[in-house]
Amino acid sequence: xxxxxxxxxxxxxxxxxGYLNLVTLVASIPIIGAGLWLAHGSAATCESAxxxxxxxxxxxxxxxxxxxxxxxxxxxxxALWLYLLAMLLLVVALLGITVFGLAVTAGGGGRQVxxxxxxxxxxxxxxxxxxxxxxxxxxxRPALACVVGSRACPRxxxxxxxxxxxxxxxxxxxxxxxxxxSCTYNQGIPIAPQDEDCYRWNNAPSILCYQCDSCKAxxxxxxxxxxxxxxxxxxxxxxxxxxxxxxxxCAFRNARRAESAGYPYGVNRMSKINPRWDYFW
Numbered sequence: 001x002x003x004x005x006x007x008x009x010x011x012x013x014x015x016x017x018g019y020l021n022l023v024t025l026v027a028s029i030p031i032i033g034a035g036l037w038l039a040h041g042s043a044a045t046c047e048s049a050x051x052x053x054x055x056x057x058x059x060x061x062x063x064x065x066x067x068x069x070x071x072x073x074x075x076x077x078x079a080l081w082l083y084l085l086a087m088l089l090l091v092v093a094l095l096g097i098t099v100f101g102l103a104v105t106a107g108g109g110g111r112q113v114x115x116x117x118x119x120x121x122x123x124x125x126x127x128x129x130x131x132x133x134x135x136x137x138x139x140x141r142p143a144l145a146c147v148v149g150s151r152a153c154p155r156x157x158x159x160x161x162x163x164x165x166x167x168x169x170x171x172x173x174x175x176x177x178x179x180x181x182s183c184t185y186n187q188g189i190p191i192a193p194q195d196e197d198c199y200r201w202n203n204a205p206s207i208l209c210y211q212c213d214s215c216k217a218x219x220x221x222x223x224x225x226x227x228x229x230x231x232x233x234x235x236x237x238x239x240x241x242x243x244x245x246x247x248x249x250c251a252f253r254n255a256r257r258a259e260s261a262g263y264p265y266g267v268n269r270m271s272k273i274n275p276r277w278d279y280f281w
Contacts, residue, residue: 021244025065064090068244087245094234094241101231104129108224110171113181118169120180121217126224134216143219144210153177153208171225175218176209 068083108126110119123131133139152172159167164178183198184191190198197212209215 021065021068025062025069029062060086060090084245084249087241091238091241091245094238098231098234098238101227101234103127105224105227105231108221110174110221116165116181117167118164118174119171121171121175121214121221123213123217123220126217126220130220130223134220140216144215147172147176147210147215147219153205157205171218171221172215173218174214175212175221176215179209179212180214 064083064086067079067086070079104127106127108121108130110121111125112119123134134143150172152170153176156163156169156173156177169177179185179201180195180197183194183201185198188203197209197214200212201209
């Protein structure tokens with residue numbers, strides 16, 4: 001019976017790690033394809049900023065899966081050693097990114113506007129790291145170009161006051177395409193001391209509230225939501241990677257035993273009766 005075969009669990013671990021890495025190898029192809037597609041897309045869209053991490057993740061998964069698949073199926077010890085090392089580094093890096101993402105996106109969220117379907121966002125509600133990041137000009141310029149290129153504001157340029165009462169707005173539209181709801185104007189001039197964003201607002205399509213703190217808060221809210229979803233996905237990936245890493249350790253041990261001259265892969269009749277002392281280790 002297979003259960004009595006001392007190498008049956010070893011073959012099983014090698015088979016499992018081989019199939020798992022074959023699946024991840026195939027899954028890396030659409031990830032790389034999505035990164036290449038975004039790289040050739042419009043540079044003005046916000047999605048183009050995802051091309052670098054997508055390509056990096058795709059190629060890393062491809063190389064690691066290829067090393068694990070070759071090592072497990074052909075008992076190549078050095079390939080499995082590289083695979084386990086890369087997997088360990090990937091798990092540690094992913095764990096660090098997950099913890100950092102949870103810490104950075106802990107704050108934020110919108111504030112419901114009375115009588116309106118949309119929310120408004122304040123930059124002071126977000127973490128200090130995100131606030132400092134968005135205040136730096138070399139980071140804000142490409143983010144603002146992304147906002148303008150996404151054409152979020154032209155989509156609501158023809159809205160009436162009734163539309164603002166009945167329809168929801170994205171964080172970008174709420175912060176960048178209109179002044180804060182609390183602002184009051186008399187013939188386009190702010191009345192009495194108000195929020196600084198009320199003075200930054202301009203009805204010109206090229207200005208609007210693009211330099212407002214509320215616009216930066218809208219961008220941060222968009223980033224926070226995406227980062228939150230990525231963090232949840234990272235937790236799931238970590239669990240899967242740790243399970244694959246455990247199978248990889250078993251496959252690595254099997255490859256080492258298979259290469260041992262005194263302990264070839266496979267057993268004879270005598271080994272079933274009296275296995276070597278190191279088998280129990």
